[in-house]
Amino acid sequence: MVSLYINPSKCVACTHCVPFCPTGAIQIVSEGGRTFARVDEDRCVECWICYRVARCPKDAIEPTPPEKMSFERRLKFFFASATAVWPETGMAGRGTEEMKTNDVTGRFKFGEIGFALDMGRPTGVGVRVSDIEKVCKAIAPYVTFEPENPVTKLLIDPKTGEVRDPKLRNVYLLSAVVEAKTSKELAPKVLQIIKEVSKELNTVISVGLVSRVKPDGEPEAFEVLRQVGIEPRPNMKINIGLGKPFIGWE
Amino acid sequence: MTHTLHRMGTYEELKEDFIVLVMSARGFNDKGAAPKLAEALKIINKYNPVNTGDMTQGSMYRAGFRIKPVEKLLEGVHDRSIFHGVFTDIETVKKAIDDLKAADLGMSVVISGLYDEVKKITRPHTVNISLGIWGKTELLPKYEEVLKICTMCGHQFVSRHLVMKLAQDVKRGRITAEEAAEVMAACCSCGIFNPVRAVKLIKQLVQKI
Numbered sequence: 001m002v003s004l005y006i007n008p009s010k011c012v013a014c015t016h017c018v019p020f021c022p023t024g025a026i027q028i029v030s031e032g033g034r035t036f037a038r039v040d041e042d043r044c045v046e047c048w049i050c051y052r053v054a055r056c057p058k059d060a061i062e063p064t065p066p067e068k069m070s071f072e073r074r075l076k077f078f079f080a081s082a083t084a085v086w087p088e089t090g091m092a093g094r095g096t097e098e099m100k101t102n103d104v105t106g107r108f109k110f111g112e113i114g115f116a117l118d119m120g121r122p123t124g125v126g127v128r129v130s131d132i133e134k135v136c137k138a139i140a141p142y143v144t145f146e147p148e149n150p151v152t153k154l155l156i157d158p159k160t161g162e163v164r165d166p167k168l169r170n171v172y173l174l175s176a177v178v179e180a181k182t183s184k185e186l187a188p189k190v191l192q193i194i195k196e197v198s199k200e201l202n203t204v205i206s207v208g209l210v211s212r213v214k215p216d217g218e219p220e221a222f223e224v225l226r227q228v229g230i231e232p233r234p235n236m237k238i239n240i241g242l243g244k245p246f247i248g249w250e
Numbered sequence: 251m252t253h254t255l256h257r258m259g260t261y262e263e264l265k266e267d268f269i270v271l272v273m274s275a276r277g278f279n280d281k282g283a284a285p286k287l288a289e290a291l292k293i294i295n296k297y298n299p300v301n302t303g304d305m306t307q308g309s310m311y312r313a314g315f316r317i318k319p320v321e322k323l324l325e326g327v328h329d330r331s332i333f334h335g336v337f338t339d340i341e342t343v344k345k346a347i348d349d350l351k352a353a354d355l356g357m358s359v360v361i362s363g364l365y366d367e368v369k370k371i372t373r374p375h376t377v378n379i380s381l382g383i384w385g386k387t388e389l390l391p392k393y394e395e396v397l398k399i400c401t402m403c404g405h406q407f408v409s410r411h412l413v414m415k416l417a418q419d420v421k422r423g424r425i426t427a428e429e430a431a432e433v434m435a436a437c438c439s440c441g442i443f444n445p446v447r448a449v450k451l452i453k454q455l456v457q458k459i
Contacts, residue, residue: 018411019409019411019412019414019415019416020409020411020412020437021409021411022406022407022408022409022410022411024411047406047407049407049409049437053407053436053437055313080405082253082305082405082407082439082440083305083306083439093305094405095252097273097275097276098252098378099360099376099377099378100271100273100358100360101273101274101275101276101278101358102358102375102376103358103375103376104275104278104279104358105275105278108376114378116252116255116378118252118255118256118404120406121256121404121406122256122258122383122390122397122400122401122404122406123390123391123396123397123400123401123406123410124400124406124409124410125386125389125390174405174406175405175406177252194384195384198384198385199385201385201386202386203385203386203389204383204384204385204386204387204389204390205383205384205385206252206255206256206380206382206383207380207381207382207383207384208252208255208256208378208379208380208381209378209379209381210376210377210378210379211376211377211379212375212376213373213374213375213376213377217369217373217374219365219374219377219379221377221379225379225381230381232379232380232381233256233379233380233381233382234261234264234364234365234366235255235257235264235362235363235364235365235380236255236362236363236365236368236377236378236379236380237252237254237255237360237361237362237377237378238360238361238362238363238365238368238374238375238376238377239358239359239360239374239375239376239377240347240359240360240361240368240372240373240374240375241373241374241375241376242350242351242355242356242357242358242359243275243279243356243357243358243359244279244356
């Protein structure tokens with residue numbers, strides 16, 4: 001049974017929940033003289049938007065608590081959640097704090113370039129683990145994967161980028177953030193690899209590049225982008241350095 | 251977590267879309283951070299953001315939070331709260347940032363938005379630069395307005411199908427663009443969706459469908 005279940009004996013096929021689903025997993029079907037909404041088990045990413053926000057007028061949507069889910073369903077649930085804490089890692093969300101707390105943690109230093117590859121995003125395109133593996137395998141020789149990231153912890157071998165459990169390759173997730181970093185010298189090569197491998201994917205990647213900002217106000221990553229002829233978009237996420245630095249990293 | 255990055259739009263459109271985020275660093279300064287984060291939330295909300303929320307609790311559009319959302323969020327503040335405020339002009343962002351600097355809370359502050367505009371009001375430390383969308387982009391929505399609206403929730407909780415359905419409802423006169431934007435904002439659990447910008451985009455979309 002799919003973890004997020006629409007009870008056909010309660011559902012009146014009003015279709016209210018249908019458009020709320022980011023991946024279009026809810027379909028209206030007719031069986032045995034009844035019409036009701038049904039969740040496509042593969043396309044459902046366990047985001048629970050239909051349950052939490054659409055609020056079924058007949059209370060027909062019945063999610064299964066994550067602790068009772070199979071591992072595959074729990075992967076879907078946690079990769080679709082903004083806040084749920086992973087039992088395997090004790091961390092919340094799809095990724096890490098990455099550069100958001102870099103003023104305190106010193107995770108990214110001058111001379112280092114970070115990659116935040118948000119796979120399957122935007123607009124509910126979603127991503128299969130096999131596509132995440134393609135990207136990770138391609139860049140693995142040239143990067144260090146973020147050890148605290150759930151993709152690194154649960155899905156791939158950080159040395160090779162290969163998926164830890166081949167049975168997971170077909171699991172369809174709402175999104176997953178691949179986090180890695182490398183030197184400024186290797187970063188152009190990694191970007192080119194990502195560009196090439198992205199042509200083979202059956203999904204999209206929202207690509208982010210992390211770097212420190214030089215005293216003249218130019219992000220160090222601009223040097224990398226000039227080398228590979230990639231134009232940055234005008235909007236960024238900007239840590240403005242108000243956090244108190246952790247003594248000992250710089 | 252890249253949830254506030256990759257908002258699509260023209261430079262002029264993005265001049266009306268800035269997010270201020272405040273958080274502690276896990277394992278570094280999170281212990282005892284709750285009062286500092288509460289103070290940051292109060293500062294952010296002094297300047298009337300068009301949306302606000304805690305990634306761990308929900309947004310002002312969450313059911314039960316619509317009345318006195320800041321008070322509700324303050325009741326639930328904890329050491330790992332991640333507060334957001336969405337603003338529609340850089341001048342107001344500057345006021346909030348100046349107050350956060352004066353408060354000297356020691357928490358990390360991130361502004362998501364146009365780099366050239368943010369650079370005018372404060373000194374950047376580290377950036378995450380959006381390089382746009384790569385891969386099989388033919389899977390993206392047909393209308394650019396849908397893409398622009400949906401990318402205002404980085405967790406993809408604002409469904410492209412819902413955007414189209416609500417735009418059709420607006421076109422048929424069943425609801426207003428403002429009501430449609432509120433439904434969309436309720437889907438975004440962090441409080442980073444910009445309903446003011448969404449209203450403009452919905453009105454543009456209605457003209458095309």
